[in-house]
Amino acid sequence: EIVLTQSPATLSVSPGERASVSCRASQSISDNLAWYQQKPGQAPSLLIFRASIRVTGVPPRFSGSGSGTEFTLTISSLQSEDFAVYYCQQFHNWPPALTFGGGTRVDLK
Amino acid sequence: EVKLVESGGGLVQPGGSLRLSCAAAGFDFEDYAMHWVRQIPGKGLEWVSGITWNSDIKGYVDSVKGRFTISRDNAKNSVDLQMNSLRAEDTALYYCVRPRVAGASQTFFDYWGLGVLVIVSS
Numbered sequence: 001e002i003v004l005t006q007s008p009a010t011l012s013v014s015p016g017e018r019a020s021v022s023c024r025a026s027q028s029i030s031d032n033l034a035w036y037q038q039k040p041g042q043a044p045s046l047l048i049f050r051a052s053i054r055v056t057g058v059p060p061r062f063s064g065s066g067s068g069t070e071f072t073l074t075i076s077s078l079q080s081e082d083f084a085v086y087y088c089q090q091f092h093n094w095p096p097a098l099t100f101g102g103g104t105r106v107d108l109k
Numbered sequence: 110e111v112k113l114v115e116s117g118g119g120l121v122q123p124g125g126s127l128r129l130s131c132a133a134a135g136f137d138f139e140d141y142a143m144h145w146v147r148q149i150p151g152k153g154l155e156w157v158s159g160i161t162w163n164s165d166i167k168g169y170v171d172s173v174k175g176r177f178t179i180s181r182d183n184a185k186n187s188v189d190l191q192m193n194s195l196r197a198e199d200t201a202l203y204y205c206v207r208p209r210v211a212g213a214s215q216t217f218f219d220y221w222g223l224g225v226l227v228i229v230s231s
Contacts (some may be wrong), residue, residue: 001171023198031146032215034218036154036218037184038154043204043221044130044218046217046218046219047216048217049209049215050215072220076135087154089217089218091214091215091216094159094168094214095142095159095161095168095214096123096167096168097156097160097168097170098144098156098159098164098168098216100153100154100155100156101153102153103153103154
């Protein structure tokens with residue numbers, strides 16, 4: 001099983017600041033990683049796939065980087081609507097398995 | 110418009126069974142693998158199970174292997190999750206999810222249902 005470890009668990013940021021979320025895989029997953037945003041009471045929303053490709057309509061302040069075992073989601077200048085929980089997900093070994101990271105809550109400092 | 114509508118959740122005693130169903134619409138269902146993801150309220154996401162477009166491969170998270178069975182009916186545009194020997198730790202909101210890409214290993218999700226709540230408690 002591929003384990004994804006996200007850090008930090010909580011990130012306290014002021015609006016306008018930069019936020020970086022890390023996702024580490026227990027083995028190499030190439031660029032087979034996606035990032036999601038989840039707001040309270042909502043299903044997750046896909047932000048980035050293949051580690052760095054932004055979904056159409058996602059603001060350019062969101063960027064993804066990395067390959068192999070180390071990945072980063074960066075929000076260049078946090079807006080109020082960006083306070084949410086962020087998850088990484090690997091799809092390197094589907095089929096037959098997928099895994100999510102434990103999540104990172106980005107909240108207001 | 111893509112729609113995924115889950116049903117079948119509820120309260121069940123430990124050791125009991127439930128069958129979740131997901132009705133899909135708005136896309137060529139038979140072209141896509143389908144998956145179930147769960148979330149304990151206030152906690153993180155956990156992939157539970159997935160099934161390829163033609164049902165030839167079914168995958169499960171280790172914690173549900175031997176207890177849960179995923180199946181699909183392409184004629185009815187539906188995917189089910191039969192959950193047996195339920196435990197308290199299976200209590201969660203269960204989402205039916207569709208990958209962005211049809212028929213491929215590039216499995217990341219762009220459509221989620223609203224979810225159905227399963228509570229396992231005596």
